[in-house]
Amino acid sequence: MLVHILASGSEGNSVYIQTKNKKVLIDTGMNYKYLKERLEEIDVDPSEIDSILITHTHSDHTSALKVFLNKHNPEVYVDEEMLNEIPFLKEYTNLVLDFKDYKFEDTIIEMFHTSHDAPASRGYIIKENDESFVYITDTGYINQRLFKKLYNHTKYVFEANHDVELLMHGRYPQWLKQRILSDKGHLSNAQAGFYLSKIIGPDTKKIALAHLSKENNDPDIALKEVKSILKENDVKFNNFVIAKQRERVEL
Numbered sequence: 001m002l003v004h005i006l007a008s009g010s011e012g013n014s015v016y017i018q019t020k021n022k023k024v025l026i027d028t029g030m031n032y033k034y035l036k037e038r039l040e041e042i043d044v045d046p047s048e049i050d051s052i053l054i055t056h057t058h059s060d061h062t063s064a065l066k067v068f069l070n071k072h073n074p075e076v077y078v079d080e081e082m083l084n085e086i087p088f089l090k091e092y093t094n095l096v097l098d099f100k101d102y103k104f105e106d107t108i109i110e111m112f113h114t115s116h117d118a119p120a121s122r123g124y125i126i127k128e129n130d131e132s133f134v135y136i137t138d139t140g141y142i143n144q145r146l147f148k149k150l151y152n153h154t155k156y157v158f159e160a161n162h163d164v165e166l167l168m169h170g171r172y173p174q175w176l177k178q179r180i181l182s183d184k185g186h187l188s189n190a191q192a193g194f195y196l197s198k199i200i201g202p203d204t205k206k207i208a209l210a211h212l213s214k215e216n217n218d219p220d221i222a223l224k225e226v227k228s229i230l231k232e233n234d235v236k237f238n239n240f241v242i243a244k245q246r247e248r249v250e251l
């Protein structure tokens with residue numbers, strides 16, 4: 001299974017996953033030109049994308065979707081609640097609505113709910129034989145009932161959005177700080193470390209810390225805090241990468 005993070009951050013988010021039978025995009029943030037260029041770097045034409053999985057309707061995850069669908073015809077995974085926020089999808093015929101598990105030959109796609117201030121927000125798990133990938137960003141917390149489902153996957157893209165001290169002493173207005181810190185906001189570095197300590201398993205190979213705030217975080221701070229919390233919880237794991245806003249990163 002190949003995983004390439006095409007963009008990650010407040011400007012836009014998109015991840016490319018390739019299995020033997022499927023070429024998938026999770027989210028289509030940024031713009032079509034940017035996504036096309038990043039895909040072409042790995043010899044993938046956008047027309048080859050079989051499926052687009054939408055995590056939620058905010059523009060940093062959907063801004064290129066309309067142009068992409070005007071040019072190509074992938075199946076799009078959404079929830080009916082999302083259609084009111086992305087009205088042009090109501091006219092699109094190749095939709096996969098309200099699914100939980102989806103299997104295509106050896107590729108399995110599973111959905112799970114996240115907690116964000118957008119309708120029907122979700123994360124995804126993609127499995128192929130003995131490999132699996134988890135994508136989880138834009139959530140204020142992770143329900144412990146999901147720990148078993150999220151445990152011991154091969155690769156993760158996992159949100160570490162902000163450092164709480166940087167956020168609280170930063171220039172954001174108070175309402176925005178409270179939104180980010182809320183149960184429907186974003187995971188902090190400390191929360192990322194705690195949740196990862198519950199779900200990293202013996203088969204976990206690599207983790208990308210993702211959706212880092214440009215204003216309220218720093219890659220070195222995020223990595224240091226996550227590793228520190230893992231150590232406190234007796235979890236030995238060091239193979240991290242940092243997902244970037246305007247640079248493709250292979251996971």
